[in-house]
Amino acid sequence: MEFQSHKYSQFKSGITAGIPIMVGYLPIAIAFGMLAKTTGITMLQSFMFSAFVYAGASQFMALNMIAVGVGAGEIILATLLVNFRHFLMSASLAAKIKEDIKKYVPFIAFGNTDEVFSIISLKDEEPTKVFMLTLELAAYTSWVGGTVLGYFVGEMLPSVIGDSMPIALYAMFIAILTPEVKKSIKVAVLVILSGALNTLLGYLNALPSGWNMIAAILISSTIGVYFFLKEDEVDE
């Protein structure tokens, strides 16, 4: 019984943590469904985009490229570049998880989006598999459901609603990060360094899309290893 109620509380906290992601994903997914329809993609294909690829920015990019007639190979290569940052996030997550998740690795890895990664990584307690899978399923449901919804009823929604929702994910990122920044000035410096590098690289526009963020993460994390956190809280 004890075991059951522990699982239930992990399930509940997965749902609670999933709410802001669901709120943030839904309007973006609706926009994707609408745009897919206007690009001339079938309902089933739009669903498959969100259900299989499951990576927001690259899905929009693909629609754009399909609309202007870019070849499949180029679209797939661009997607690899844009989504490669998840390699770093999965590596970080794999190092963090202590519980034996063997059987669930394919699912936990599939659902490892920017938002899910942020929540799991900076959670105070050890992430359990029930928590992670619940959180991921909540996010996934919102993304796939929103896509289908957008395909059918997207144009009926007043645009001001859709326009005001994308801030939700940024607000969530900020709310996850702020307590950490408060705890440590070194973390604050590292966060700002990474953001500044990302901004600068975006301004220089020299790297393929997606790699500004990867370079910013790699450079600032490396600097962090050597200069900021000698024998610090992150080592546990």
Next chain:
Amino acid sequence: MNKIILIILGMTLVTYIPRLLPFFIVSSSKLPKKVNRFLKLIPYTALGALIIPGAFTAVPQMPLAAVFGAGFALVYSWLRGGIIVPVFGSVLIVFFMLLIR
């Protein structure tokens, strides 16, 4: 094969493989200390790069609304913590600023 289906399958593979592979390469038990520290810094640096500069361009029609929305999330979570209130609060701020624009 239909071109769109081919694109979807290709995109699925190149997205999923980088998400999956590290789970087989990395295991927390036998990592050098510096690598472990590097991996533990990624959540902070990734969030830094996800927020800056994206948060300021989240409302292209009215950048000031994005600044106010993100600013509210920062101030509220600094003072009171939590995630739900910063998220809904920032959406409402942007919503009303767009309405009265």
